Amino acid sequence: MSLKQLAIDTLAKNDRGGFTIPTAGLYPYQWNWDSAFCALGIATYDMDRAWAEITSLIEGQWPNGMIPSIIFRSDDPDYFPGPSRWGKTHGTIPSTGVSQPPVLATVVRQITEGPSGAVRRAEVFDAIFAWHKWFHDARTANGIVATVHPWETGRDNCPEWNIGLDQMEIAADLPPYQRMDNKHINPEYRPTQEQYDKYLTIVHFGVSIDWDQRRLTDEGPFLMADPNIHFVLLRADKDLLAMAKEMGKPAQVCDQIVAWIAKGEAATDYLWNEDLGAFTARDIRTGTFSTGFSNCSALCFYADSGTSHQRARTADNLRRIASKVDYMLPSWDPDSPDFEAQRYWCGPVWPQMNYMTAQGLAEQGEAELAREVRDDLCRAIEKSGFWECFNPLTGEGCVGSNFSWTAAVWLSWQHETKLEGVA
Numbered sequence: 001m002s003l004k005q006l007a008i009d010t011l012a013k014n015d016r017g018g019f020t021i022p023t024a025g026l027y028p029y030q031w032n033w034d035s036a037f038c039a040l041g042i043a044t045y046d047m048d049r050a051w052a053e054i055t056s057l058i059e060g061q062w063p064n065g066m067i068p069s070i071i072f073r074s075d076d077p078d079y080f081p082g083p084s085r086w087g088k089t090h091g092t093i094p095s096t097g098v099s100q101p102p103v104l105a106t107v108v109r110q111i112t113e114g115p116s117g118a119v120r121r122a123e124v125f126d127a128i129f130a131w132h133k134w135f136h137d138a139r140t141a142n143g144i145v146a147t148v149h150p151w152e153t154g155r156d157n158c159p160e161w162n163i164g165l166d167q168m169e170i171a172a173d174l175p176p177y178q179r180m181d182n183k184h185i186n187p188e189y190r191p192t193q194e195q196y197d198k199y200l201t202i203v204h205f206g207v208s209i210d211w212d213q214r215r216l217t218d219e220g221p222f223l224m225a226d227p228n229i230h231f232v233l234l235r236a237d238k239d240l241l242a243m244a245k246e247m248g249k250p251a252q253v254c255d256q257i258v259a260w261i262a263k264g265e266a267a268t269d270y271l272w273n274e275d276l277g278a279f280t281a282r283d284i285r286t287g288t289f290s291t292g293f294s295n296c297s298a299l300c301f302y303a304d305s306g307t308s309h310q311r312a313r314t315a316d317n318l319r320r321i322a323s324k325v326d327y328m329l330p331s332w333d334p335d336s337p338d339f340e341a342q343r344y345w346c347g348p349v350w351p352q353m354n355y356m357t358a359q360g361l362a363e364q365g366e367a368e369l370a371r372e373v374r375d376d377l378c379r380a381i382e383k384s385g386f387w388e389c390f391n392p393l394t395g396e397g398c399v400g401s402n403f404s405w406t407a408a409v410w411l412s413w414q415h416e417t418k419l420e421g422v423a
């Protein structure tokens with residue numbers, strides 16, 4: 001069977017009727033940015049089904065505009081922390097109480113290109129605008145869009161979060177719990193117990209304040225700026241503005257998005273760590289920078305942001321890292337003592353990150369690096385299959401197999417290459 005057919009089959013097997021789960025067993029619900037990437041892949045062969053992925057995700061939106069990281073349409077005893085642990089949340093469908101990187105606007109713009117997409121864009125524009133407004137209102141601290149939970153960043157146990165987590169105490173009254181992830185997966189691939197206790201401490205705090213999002217940002221136990229959320233949102237704001245203009249939206253809507261973009265451009269500099277020559281996470285309360293180059297550091301290209309000096313140093317770091325691994329782009333710097341080739345966000349290559357990084361590099365004229373980031377992931381997929389992530393030294397698959405966004409990214413690239421070939 002061709003890899004293309006296998007990719008389509010993988011997505012079909014993870015289809016739960018209008019939405020796609022990341023993989024059976026480990027992740028049995030609808031995840032936010034996973035669904036956006038799934039739509040990108042599914043759109044290459046079934047636009048109606050791709051669109052259902054997007055509208056079903058929006059069904060989980062809260063009245064305050066937030067689209068949560070997970071939408072719980074059922075209660076699967078095999079998953080923790082499920083709906084009961086997150087308590088009473090605010091959407092019509094049970095969900096988590098935090099969000100995820102907002103790639104949706106960018107995906108919608110990409111898959112609805114052309115006049116026939118106008119109706120679809122009109123259908124979702126207001127919902128996406130409200131979500132971005134929520135990030136800019138409820139998650140902004142000191143002028144920076146912040147994050148309150150490593151899970152919100154989509155990069156769960158990246159060593160970036162250590163400086164924020166080190167400052168936290170585990171809640172003395174944390175209700176006991178049983179992890180389920182380690183039943184599905186070798187614990188050596190997963191976050192540690194102490195990290196898990198801290199993740200649950202933040203959830204416990206959120207429940208105690210009835211998921212008041214402003215209070216969660218202002219008073220919560222964890223408050224960091226994340227280059228992933230920052231650059232993804234900045235790019236998404238730019239795509240939202242382009243769509244707003246094409247749709248002839250009123251001046252106040254366009255002006256609002258222009259103001260968000262200006263705020264975002266200013267914040268890019270806040271994340272610049274001159275010592276490392278890299279964009280890194282930063283603890284907002286102390287100003288401390290994280291200590292390594294991650295696989296979102298180069299998303300400055302994707303957001304078309306940063307100075308030429310910052311971009312040149314970022315590209316130098318990418319070339320240095322490429323000389324240390326067989327497969328770009330590791331999630332953490334292989335020269336860092338915290339690098340672990342198989343442990344989740346401490347080293348493995350993540351398909352959706354390679355996708356965005358390659359797209360940004362290609363758009364900004366870094367064709368060679370873009371090709372390397374894309375081709376290395378394709379080699380890993382050809383060698384090992386559609387895994388959640390890959391060991392950057394060997395290309396072996398890690399954590400979940402038969403993974404939706406890996407199949408989707410693959411399909412999207414195959415489609416783009418075909419289009420390039422035709423042109």
Ligand code: GLC
Binds near residue numbers: 031155156
């Ligand atoms: C993990 C990843 C996150 C992803 C989720 C479902 O938690 O860190 O980014 O959305 O799995 O695939």
